[in-house]
Amino acid sequence: MPRLYLDRNAASPLHPEALAAMMPFLKDSFGNPQSLHRDGQIVLEAVDGARESVARLIGAAADEIVFTASGSEANNLALKGLALAARAKGTHVVVSAVEHPSVLNAARSLEKIGFTTSVVPVDGRGRVDPGAVARALTPKTTIVSVMLANAEVGTIEPVAEIAAACRARNILVHTDAVAAVGSIPVDVAALGVDALSLSGPTFYGPKGAAALFLKKGTRALPLVDGGIQEAGRRAGTENVPAIVGLGRAAEIARARLAERAVREAALRDRLIEGVLGSYDHVVLTGDRERRLPYQASFCIAFVEGESLLLSLDMKGIAVASGSACSSKSLKASHVLLAMGLDHALAQGSLVFSLLESTTAEEIETVIAAFGPIIERLRKMSPTYTEFLKEKRS
Amino acid sequence: MIYSDKVMDHFANPRNVGTLPDADGIGEVGNPVCGDMMTFYIKVQDDKLADIKFQTFGCGAAIAVSSMVSEMAMGKTLAEAMAITNEKVAEELGGLPKNKMHCSNLGADALHKAIEDFERKSRPGAEAGAPAPAADAHDHDEECCCPYCDGPIEGLEDVCSCQHCEIELVECPSCGSYTNKAEAACVSCGKPIRS
Numbered sequence: 384m385p386r387l388y389l390d391r392n393a394a395s396p397l398h399p400e401a402l403a404a405m406m407p408f409l410k411d412s413f414g415n416p417q418s419l420h421r422d423g424q425i426v427l428e429a430v431d432g433a434r435e436s437v438a439r440l441i442g443a444a445a446d447e448i449v450f451t452a453s454g455s456e457a458n459n460l461a462l463k464g465l466a467l468a469a470r471a472k473g474t475h476v477v478v479s480a481v482e483h484p485s486v487l488n489a490a491r492s493l494e495k496i497g498f499t500t501s502v503v504p505v506d507g508r509g510r511v512d513p514g515a516v517a518r519a520l521t522p523k524t525t526i527v528s529v530m531l532a533n534a535e536v537g538t539i540e541p542v543a544e545i546a547a548a549c550r551a552r553n554i555l556v557h558t559d560a561v562a563a564v565g566s567i568p569v570d571v572a573a574l575g576v577d578a579l580s581l582s583g584p585t586f587y588g589p590k591g592a593a594a595l596f597l598k599k600g601t602r603a604l605p606l607v608d609g610g611i612q613e614a615g616r617r618a619g620t621e622n623v624p625a626i627v628g629l630g631r632a633a634e635i636a637r638a639r640l641a642e643r644a645v646r647e648a649a650l651r652d653r654l655i656e657g658v659l660g661s662y663d664h665v666v667l668t669g670d671r672e673r674r675l676p677y678q679a680s681f682c683i684a685f686v687e688g689e690s691l692l693l694s695l696d697m698k699g700i701a702v703a704s705g706s707a708c709s710s711k712s713l714k715a716s717h718v719l720l721a722m723g724l725d726h727a728l729a730q731g732s733l734v735f736s737l738l739e740s741t742t743a744e745e746i747e748t749v750i751a752a753f754g755p756i757i758e759r760l761r762k763m764s765p766t767y768t769e770f771l772k773e774k775r776s
Numbered sequence: 777m778i779y780s781d782k783v784m785d786h787f788a789n790p791r792n793v794g795t796l797p798d799a800d801g802i803g804e805v806g807n808p809v810c811g812d813m814m815t816f817y818i819k820v821q822d823d824k825l826a827d828i829k830f831q832t833f834g835c836g837a838a839i840a841v842s843s844m845v846s847e848m849a850m851g852k853t854l855a856e857a858m859a860i861t862n863e864k865v866a867e868e869l870g871g872l873p874k875n876k877m878h879c880s881n882l883g884a885d886a887l888h889k890a891i892e893d894f895e896r897k898s899r900p901g902a903e904a905g906a907p908a909p910a911a912d913a914h915d916h917d918e919e920c921c922c923p924y925c926d927g928p929i930e931g932l933e934d935v936c937s938c939q940h941c942e943i944e945l946v947e948c949p950s951c952g953s954y955t956n957k958a959e960a961a962c963v964s965c966g967k968p969i970r971s
Contacts, residue, residue: 686833687834687835690787690834690835706811706835715809763831763839764831764832764833765804765815765832766808
């Protein structure tokens with residue numbers, strides 16, 4: 384049975400051209416980019432080229448890009464690095480309630496060493512209100528971090544508006560753009576942010592390569608002390624093959640961004656319309672309009688997400704869920720709860736993230752596969768039986 | 777795979793799903809916060825479980841556990857059914873991931889509650905029937921771990937926390953396992969942790 388993979392948020396397949404670009408650095412070109420000899424310098428050129436490519440994708444300069452091993456590391460470097468560097472100025476950090484754990488937990492770590500954090504709530508569509516961010520600012524605030532798009536509910540956040548309010552008060556703004564870069568146009572100048580995280584595996588780059596944009600003149604203390612790699616902002620020998628792969632993936636994304644987005648948005652819309660139109664008691668999560676082009680997410684009432692996920696998996700369809708049971712921590716998604724969904728509905732979470740290669744036929748397959756699965760699980764569900772009983776009486 | 781073949785078989789083809797409109801006993805456990813809810817229906821004949829049906833809202837493990845419990849208890853005497861323990865259910869299923877063990881608690885609990893319900897109904901005025909076997913006391917020789925992430929627990933017995941999940945933990949008075957102090961119910965057994 385061919386696999387139908389719709390979990391790009393977790394990982395996307397490596398683009399063949401990215402793999403091809405990586406191969407020489409897994410074989411013959413093994414030098415260390417910090418070495419002054421020819422073997423090192425050849426590799427340094429490739430790393431610098433990748434830096435250019437990643438910078439171009441987001442409208443930055445090459446020397447504003449710090450390569451990291453993951454989006455989580457980029458988020459940690461932004462939160463902790465910026466906050467610690469600006470510690471003399473203030474010790475208050477503002478984040479949104481729907482941030483990735485690597486932002487929320489980095490903020491919690493800062494609390495342990497004397498910082499305070501404000502968590503700004505979201506509305507029912509997962510949108511952060513720029514006014515609420517502005518109200519959370521204090522004279523001690525040094526960093527605001529609001530994500531550009533939420534992978535779990537697809538909502539695109541008003542980061543430019545938030546950044547404008549912060550800039551007026553000389554407060555640094557970081558945005559976690561891991562779910563957005565490579566899928567929607569992202570320009571750091573238009574956003575007005577000082578720091579931005581991106582990660583290769585969400586746009587067909589290899590695992591192990593991500594980056595933090597740090598606007599020229601923005602100070603961040605390194606998380607890893609050591610040599611002068613990444614201009615002293617991240618010590619350790621570079622993961623050269625992955626960085627080169629990320630660079631190639633960034634070039635491809637830049638060239639195909641518009642075409643990919645239009646195609647994916649059409650498939651996404653059909654998936655949303657098909658699922659909502661075919662099945663009762665299913666809600667779309669996130670913002671219908673301001674939404675990632677490749678993302679469709681739902682909560683299915685009376686059934687639990689992990690059961691849905693396993694059932695789809697048995698039919699060869701790979702998706703994600705934010706239900707408590709599907710998480711190792713057995714906690715329902717903090718994103719869905721922050722949006723005000725009740726626990727029972729949040730348990731029925733299902734997240735589809737489409738690939739460039741996803742076809743219209745595959746979307747129809749998914750919509751059709753859904754029916755018998757929902758029916759089977761609802762037949763088993765005591766909450767659905769209860770619902771039917773109440774409806775009859 | 778996180779689940780054994782047997783778990784996946786019971787998840788894909790659960791035995792005894794449904795309701796019994798004329799049930800002799802009904803047992804309900806769980807809450808939507810912990811993610812699983814189960815209802816067991818039983819028919820009793822000559823002190824034996826003549827029929828069992830269940831409905832479950834929950835993950836793959838919860839559905840498989842319900843199915844397994846119904847199969848293990850079918851045709852058994854009430855005393856035999858009351859002796860089915862969480863460990864036996866998990867064992868029959870070829871093991872469960874550590875963070876899913878609470879699902880096995882729920883399955884046996886729901887069945888036991890249905891039997892208790894039957895005994896209450898069949899002997900009006902009398903004391904409730906055979907008490908459920910005492911929940912398994914937590915074995916402190918075992919390494920204690922966070923119920924959410926399996927990570928190590930820091931601190932002393934009554935004031936401890938999981939560094940990773942950033943939660944304070946307390947011992948559940950019902951099952952003895954560590955659970956989230958902030959929650960109303962134990963994440964392992966679903967019983968209230970404060971009176």
